[in-house]
Amino acid sequence: xxxxxxxxxxxxxSQTYSVPPVLLAGIYKAEGGKVGQEVANTNGTHDLxxxxxxxxWVPVVAKKWGVSERRARAAIRDNAxxxxxxxxxxxxxxxxxxxxxxxxxSYYHSRTPAFGQxxxxxxxxxxxxxxxxxxxx
Numbered sequence: 001x002x003x004x005x006x007x008x009x010x011x012x013x014s015q016t017y018s019v020p021p022v023l024l025a026g027i028y029k030a031e032g033g034k035v036g037q038e039v040a041n042t043n044g045t046h047d048l049x050x051x052x053x054x055x056x057w058v059p060v061v062a063k064k065w066g067v068s069e070r071r072a073r074a075a076i077r078d079n080a081x082x083x084x085x086x087x088x089x090x091x092x093x094x095x096x097x098x099x100x101x102x103x104x105x106s107y108y109h110s111r112t113p114a115f116g117q118x119x120x121x122x123x124x125x126x127x128x129x130x131x132x133x134x135x136x137x
Contacts, residue, residue: 006050009081013088019095022132024088026123027051027108029130035080048077051087061086
C-alpha cells in the first residue's frame with residue numbers, strides 16, 4: 001500500500017478513536033507488518049497485517065462487527081485501513097481502561113509488565129529516532 005494511503009488510514013483511525021497519530025505511527029514502525037501478512041507466535045496465535053493485530057482480538061472484533069471470525073480475520077489481515085482502525089480501537093480501549101498513554105501502549109503489546117515496558121521503550125526509541133517526539137535534556 002502506498003505511503004500516502006497508509007498515512008491517510010492512520011490519520012482517520014487516530015481521529016475516529018481519539019488516539020495520538022504519532023503513537024499509531026510508532027506502533028506501525030515497531031510492528032513492521034505488511035498487508036496480508038500473518039506471523040506465527042510461540043503461543044499459537046498469529047499477528048495480522050501492518051499493525052500486527054494478534055488473533056486473540058479476532059473473536060472480539062467479529063462479534064462487534066456481527067461477522068464470522070474467518071471474515072474478521074481476513075479483513076484485519078488484508079485491508080490496511082481496517083487493520084489500522086482496529087489497532088486504534090484496541091489502543092483506545094486500553095487508554096480508556098488505564099487513563100495512561102504509556103500503559104495503553106504497553107498493553108497494546110502485552111499485559112505482562114516486563115514485555116510491555118520493553119515494547120513501550122522500543123516504540124519511544126523509534127519515535128525519538130524519527131524526531132517525532134522530543135528527547136529530554
